[in-house]
Amino acid sequence: MSTITPRAMGQALDRLDGADKVRGLARYAFEHPVDHPAYLFPVQSTVAVGRITGIDCSQASGQPGVLAVLTYHNAPRLSTEDGELRVLQSDEVAFRGQIVAAVIAETSEIARHAASLVRVDYEGRTHNVDLRAEVPGHREHLRVPNEVLPLFPMDTAEGDVDAAMASAAVRVDEVYSTPWYTHNALEPHTTIACWTEEGCTLHLSTQGVTGIQAGVAQAFRLDPSQVRVISPHVGGAFGSKVYPRADVVLAAMAARSVPGRPVKFALTRQQTFSLTGYRPPTIQRVRLGAGSDGRLTAIDHRSIEQTSKLKEFAEHSTRATPSMYAAPNRGTQQWVAELDVPTPTIMRAPGEASGMFALESAMDELAIACGLDPIELRIRNEPDTHPQFHLPFSSRNLITCLREGARRFGWEQRDPTPRARREGGWLIGTGVAAATYPVLRLPGSKATIRADANGRYAVLIAAVDIGTGTRTALTQVAADALQADVEQIDLRLGDTAYPPAAEEGASAGITSWGAAICAAADQLRQRLATEHGGTVPADGLEITADTPENEYLKQYAMHSFGAQFAEVRVHEETGEIRVPRQLGVFACGRIVNPKTARSQLLGGMAWGLSMSLHEQSVLDLRFGHVVNHDLAQYHISSNADIGAVEVHWIEEDDPYVNPMGTKGVGEIGIVGVAAAIANAVYHATGIRIRDLPITLDKLLPG
Amino acid sequence: MRTFRYERASTTSGAVALLAEAPHGAFLGGGTNLVDLMKLDVARPDLLVDVRRLTSDRVEELSNGGVRIGAGVSNSQLAADPLIRRRYPMLSQALLSGASGQLRNLATAAGNLLQRTRCPYFQDVTTPCNKREPGTGCSAIEGHHRDLAILGTSPECVATHPSDLAVALVALDAVVRTEGPDGERVIPMTELHRLPGPEPQRDTVLRHGDLITAIDLPPLAFAACSYFRKIRDRASYAFALVTVAAAIDVVDGVVRDVRIAFGGVAHKPWRAIKAEELLRGGPAGEDQFRRAAEAELADARPLAGNAFKVPLARNTMVRTLLELLEGPR
Structure with missing residues (x-):
């Protein structure tokens, strides 16, 4: 694999679509102009598990402006095994809020009102939605989930953890938990579906047009070429728009029921809480054994989380642990409980965000138990090679990040004693935690490059820009791959009319798509040199190439690392928590665009604060649904909650990860923030909070 | 959303008369809460009488040294008023601690007092709620009630009133002036809102068709x-x-x-x-x-x-x- 020389890469280019977005010219899915649209509104189940015994649509159907009411009686039969996609296929209800009927009408107001008039009777059964109830003595309900990525097996074991714990001079053995988090992208899930004789066209807010195309084609027994998916701009996704969900299939079904009419469907905020996935709650036990010098002899991390009975989804919360610290005895174990809940899904840094809260809180507890500075503890346990894979790291700069962060944050002056600093009624503390995320490359991308004789290049790939700046960064990659200027590149994304692409996820966008573009550029230059004497022929030249395999995968372990610092203030009398200062230093390989990369990392750190202090989907165990299902009640950090946030990175030159030398910046910003804040809260107050979110009632003096 | 009629009267008495004939109608102020509740099917008025531009939008000094706040004064305007900031700073602080700049621009002083509880079950028509549907039960008592009441609750309801402004007005012994089918009334702020008792559906002592026209603040030097x-x-x-x-x-x-x-x-x-x-x-x-x-x-x-x-x-x-x-x- 050859690396490309950075010329455009590394430049802080403004977003190519920035001006259009600010001026409202960039069109999002729901804004695509269509003629004579109809509108869809779903009816959701009011029981968590049971059977529909009757549906009365007469009142709804009789409303002026109602075009059709869909139920499992009249909905088209689908061909899919994906339980979340099997909308209106049977009388069974598997979670509260599942779609049990839908109204298509002339306006969204009519559809919504008519939906409220559909009467559904149920034979409810006893439901189980409580993950906590699964923990003590109910292990028969728990099982090891299927692997998400073969690279990272769900269970790992080396040495003898129990024996090492028994003989360890210092031990930490604690249980940590994280709540049910909901994505809440600003742009809700939206679809415009339209059928013609050729097939189905979907304008959609999604992270992967190719994946949606495949899912919809299968469900409707179509050839993928009969499904076109278009998603030029996306207003936030965070994992919730990777996989097709019921809303997409329902919109396509509805459009088929009203031939010739495009059907528009935008979920309400409340609906997104039950229909678009979430980060599953976790209950994690971490055991650390160490000598009195802080050198780890045992690391064990076990996590229990939930999935639905419709479909398995396991967030791999213990995935990061084997990559972090040296210890001869190590284990990780991951279980899922199948509950009567909607299926969880990917959310920013799936696994690492929740798992590293537990591990890095435990590391802080170990540092205190050993009387060591938490940074020194991590330095003492820095591994020479990847502890699980026994491979060298392609690059690993965790210690550099910690030291650089300590210097910039002013860590050295820190008095480790809890409750040592106080200012006007506020207790002040600081905390640190490590961050990591693997360098991943998703399969299934192709890029086409069309060179024309005027020196311009059209670069076509069905990737999407979910608001991260992909369009800009990938243009910079293409320019360098083609040894051209950014102005010569015409990058086209977000449409299945272009070559297929992996979804935007796993911080793997630039790696997966960029590698395909580099491969196509390589071949283009070779063809030009060997067949055309180095000049583009008058009718142009077109090359398509796949994302190649990375030959170094078997030789190196590939991860990004980072260090998160936080300063918190806790009010002595009210328990109110403020975070005036966050600082992150990251080692993520080459930074393609410092401007958009900084926004990614900063956004991740802000969300980390939100995850630590504010966010929590509150489940009502009796009804089985999230009760705080709107943005007034589901708190996301407000601007006033975010203090000074500093983002820094270490220059890394990693020739093994991909031709660009990039490692991805999408996820790592959120990783470790919750632990850094919890550690700072402990330092401020002497109170260790192991259950997120950290709210004032947990810190309120009695 | 249900279909409803929208009317704008030219006088307060006209507005009161319009609503008196519509038992399921409601006055519309800024609409920042009512319209949300209509979308959620919690509020189901068949008539909205828009009173935003009908009542006074001025803050005036009274001859007794007090201040009169017109019912149509926006929360933003009230919070920024020099008289209010000088004489009753807590009132301005209360307003600025609520909602967002955009909502405060739209929300009116009277409407603020009449907003409904944000209890999650009240806002969700798929769950029982005595305030929304009397007799169905209270979902909050054995459910999610972290934000709810600790004083003056009843077995029927533990909701809280969400207004910050109302708290400052109660402390200041303000009174609200109303015009209704039975004439004009002056109601002390401490008596405007009720405890839930067995009738949690009633937030206030106002009767159907009563329109708040102004809020009077008495002089209180140490405020x-x-x-x-x-x-x-x-x-x-x-x-x-x-x-x-x-x-x-x-x-x-x-x-x-x-x-x-x-x-x-x-x-x-x-x-x-x-x-x-x-x-x-x-x-x-x-x-x-x-x-x-x-x-x-x-x-x-x-x-x-x-x-x-x-x-x-x-x-x-x-x-x-x-x-x-x-x-x-």
């Missing part, structure tokens, strides 16, 4: 040094866990007069009468403030999930009064 403290789960744009509106008049270490009201703890803004009585005429100090707060909160009957509000309310009241002792903010 020039007053303070509104709001405790919430995030720094901005959140409803209160607990609020305290307070003003205190201390001469030579002795409390000559004091006004205290709590928000976020009851179905109505909670005037701390007991605490005020205990403090009036006695020495001003942390111990006295604490004893007064404890006396006021002795009747608190919190639920499992909101017991923290009792110490939180106590500590917040003590801290607020101590900060007022330290001088004008």
Whole structure:
């Protein structure tokens, strides 16, 4: 694999679509102009598990402006095994809020009102939605989930953890938990579906047009070429728009029921809480054994989380642990409980965000138990090679990040004693935690490059820009791959009319798509040199190439690392928590665009604060649904909650990860923030909070 | 959304007459709460009578030294009014601690007082709620009630009133002026909102068709040094866990007069009468403030999930009064 020389890469280019977005010219899915649209509104189940015994649509159907009411009686039969996609296929209800009927009408107001008039009777059964109830003595309900990525097996074991714990001079053995988090992208899930004789066209807010195309084609027994998916701009996704969900299939079904009419469907905020996935709650036990010098002899991390009975989804919360610290005895174990809940899904840094809260809180507890500075503890346990894979790291700069962060944050002056600093009624503390995320490359991308004789290049790939700046960064990659200027590149994304692409996820966008573009550029230059004497022929030249395999995968372990610092203030009398200062230093390989990369990392750190202090989907165990299902009640950090946030990175030159030398910046910003804040809260107050979110009632003096 | 009629009258009496003939109609102020509730099918008016431009949008000085706030004054305008900021700073602080800039631009003073509880079950028509549908039961008592009431609850309802403005008005002994089918009334703010009792569907003592036309603030010299403290789960744009509106008049270490009201703890803004009585005429100090707060909160009957509000309310009241002792903010 050859690396490309950075010329455009590394430049802080403004977003190519920035001006259009600010001026409202960039069109999002729901804004695509269509003629004579109809509108869809779903009816959701009011029981968590049971059977529909009757549906009365007469009142709804009789409303002026109602075009059709869909139920499992009249909905088209689908061909899919994906339980979340099997909308209106049977009388069974598997979670509260599942779609049990839908109204298509002339306006969204009519559809919504008519939906409220559909009467559904149920034979409810006893439901189980409580993950906590699964923990003590109910292990028969728990099982090891299927692997998400073969690279990272769900269970790992080396040495003898129990024996090492028994003989360890210092031990930490604690249980940590994280709540049910909901994505809440600003742009809700939206679809415009339209059928013609050729097939189905979907304008959609999604992270992967190719994946949606495949899912919809299968469900409707179509050839993928009969499904076109278009998603030029996306207003936030965070994992919730990777996989097709019921809303997409329902919109396509509805459009088929009203031939010739495009059907528009935008979920309400409340609906997104039950229909678009979430980060599953976790209950994690971490055991650390160490000598009195802080050198780890045992690391064990076990996590229990939930999935639905419709479909398995396991967030791999213990995935990061084997990559972090040296210890001869190590284990990780991951279980899922199948509950009567909607299926969880990917959310920013799936696994690492929740798992590293537990591990890095435990590391802080170990540092205190050993009387060591938490940074020194991590330095003492820095591994020479990847502890699980026994491979060298392609690059690993965790210690550099910690030291650089300590210097910039002013860590050295820190008095480790809890409750040592106080200012006007506020207790002040600081905390640190490590961050990591693997360098991943998703399969299934192709890029086409069309060179024309005027020196311009059209670069076509069905990737999407979910608001991260992909369009800009990938243009910079293409320019360098083609040894051209950014102005010569015409990058086209977000449409299945272009070559297929992996979804935007796993911080793997630039790696997966960029590698395909580099491969196509390589071949283009070779063809030009060997067949055309180095000049583009008058009718142009077109090359398509796949994302190649990375030959170094078997030789190196590939991860990004980072260090998160936080300063918190806790009010002595009210328990109110403020975070005036966050600082992150990251080692993520080459930074393609410092401007958009900084926004990614900063956004991740802000969300980390939100995850630590504010966010929590509150489940009502009796009804089985999230009760705080709107943005007034589901708190996301407000601007006033975010203090000074500093983002820094270490220059890394990693020739093994991909031709660009990039490692991805999408996820790592959120990783470790919750632990850094919890550690700072402990330092401020002497109170260790192991259950997120950290709210004032947990810190309120009695 | 259900179909409804929209009317705009040219006089307040015209508006009152329109609504008197529509038993399921409602007045529309800024609409920041009502329209949301209509979308959620919680509020189902068949007629909206728009009164936003009908009532006064002015803040005027009264001859007795008090201030009259027109019902149509926006929250933004009221919060920024120089008279209010100088004489009743807690009122301005209360407004600015609520909602967002955009919502405050739209929301009216009268509408703010008549917003409905943000109890999650009240806002979700798929769950039982005595306030929304009397007789169906209260989902909150054994459900999610972290934000809900600790004082004056009933077996039927533990909702809180969400207004911050109302808490400051109650502390200031404000009165609301109404015009209704039975004529004009003057209602003290302390009596406008009700405790839930067996009829939690009734938030206030207003009768159908009563239109709030103005809010009068009596003169209160020591309110020039007053303070509104709001405790919430995030720094901005959140409803209160607990609020305290307070003003205190201390001469030579002795409390000559004091006004205290709590928000976020009851179905109505909670005037701390007991605490005020205990403090009036006695020495001003942390111990006295604490004893007064404890006396006021002795009747608190919190639920499992909101017991923290009792110490939180106590500590917040003590801290607020101590900060007022330290001088004008």
